[in-house]
Amino acid sequence: MRKERVKQDLRVEIASCERALKVFGIEEVNRATGKFCPGKRIKGSVYSGEFGDRVFAVKKMSREIDISLEVNILMKINHFNVINLYGVCDDGQSLYLVSEYMEFGCLKDWLKRGRKGGEEEGGIGWEIRVQIGLDVANGLYYLHNFTKPAYVHQDIKTSNVLLNSDLRAKITNFSLARSAAAARDTNVTVHLVGTRGYMAPEYVETGEITPKIDVYAFGVVLLELITGKEAVLVARNEKGGLEEALTSYVDANMGETGVEMALPLFRLSLACLRRESETRPNMEEVVSSLVKILTDLRRLRSFGDDSSTDRSVIPLRRGSRNENDWSVETASW
Incomplete structure (x- = not known):
């Protein structure tokens, strides 16, 4: 009876989406994906599909999963840094989400492939990585502050x-997303959901859900952008200092300037990973910091590839004695 009720709810939800989302027929989806042939498979249950002159991603979902909340959230969201849902399909046996096609796949796989995103030297590579971090931060800033209701x-x-x-x-x-207001009303969850390694301490210990758990997870993502490794928490080397601790962790693809460029990012990631949620920056502060880091990187690159350039004349922000200070205004290069 529960399964039938979920199916009925899904049909109602999809029907209510018809004005905002295109409802595809299964014949159209099969034709676009070659009946989900292996050559169209992107990863898992996600396939590419050619719908006329456009390519979309088609995700096949089990009817056991209630996707109504995710569809409802994505209907309301319109932001460059959040995936765009174009339509849905229900053939009575499976459900399908049709969304924009992302040519380079997920960040996890991109980091595994070790793409540098440009020139051999670290400058361009760091710009790409910081821009990716800024894109994710902007998406979260939007979710936390500009959607109604705000979402975690x-x-x-x-x-x-x-x-x-x-x-x-x-x-x-967005299958696990919740409105911030609803999360406050039900502060303790029955069981933990999410991914180990990205969960904030307060969520693991008490089930508390606030935007700060997204900030914590973003701190882990930022570390992965720096190191090129999966969910690695880099412990501070008390004896040798921050620079020495970073040497063995910064992605080797980033060249000799890797550690130097990574310092501001590393400080910001440590701030996002603070144990006490109230001491972490919010996403507006994270965005502001990443914008400043990206601006400095571009200014540094604008001095050209001349190795004789005297960096002491470049007006970068000079260092702080407190290595845990996340503010870019006091970041050391």
Whole structure:
């Protein structure tokens, strides 16, 4: 009876989406995906589909899963850094979400492939990585502050960040998202959901859900952008200092300047990963910091590839004695 009730609710939800979303027929979906042939498979249950002159991603979903909340959220969201849902399909046996196609796949796989995103030296590579981080931060800033109601994604991780052909990032998979207001009303969850390694301490210990759990998960994503490794929490080297601790963790693809460029990002990630949620920055502050880091990177690159350039004349922000200070205004290069 429960399964039948879920099916009925889904049909009602999809029907209510008809004005905002296209409802595809299964014949159209089968034709676009070659009846879900292996050659069209992107990953898991996601396939590419050619709908006329456009390519979309088609995700096949079990009817056991209630997707009504995710569809409802994506209907309301219109932001460059959040995946765009174009339509749905229900053939009576399975459900299908039709969304924009992201040519470079998920950030997790992109990091595994070790793409540098440009020139051999670290400058361009860092710009791409910081821009990806900024895209994710902008998406979360929008979810936390400009949607009605405000949402907590609750499952931010590199496999839920997709990259388009320009290596611009968009947040996907809203199956665990909840409104911030609803989360406050039901502060304790029956069981934990999410991904180990990305869960904030307060969520693991008490089930507390606030936007700060997304900030914590973003801190892990930022570390992965720096290191090129999966969900690695880099412990601070008390004896050798921050620079020495970073040397063995920064992605080797980033060249000799890797550690130097990583310092501001590393400080910001540590701030997002603070144990006490109230001491973490909010996403507006994270966005502001990443904008400043990206601006400095571009200014540094504008001095050219001349190795004789005296960096002491470049007006970068000079260092703080407090290595845990996340503010870019006091970041050390």
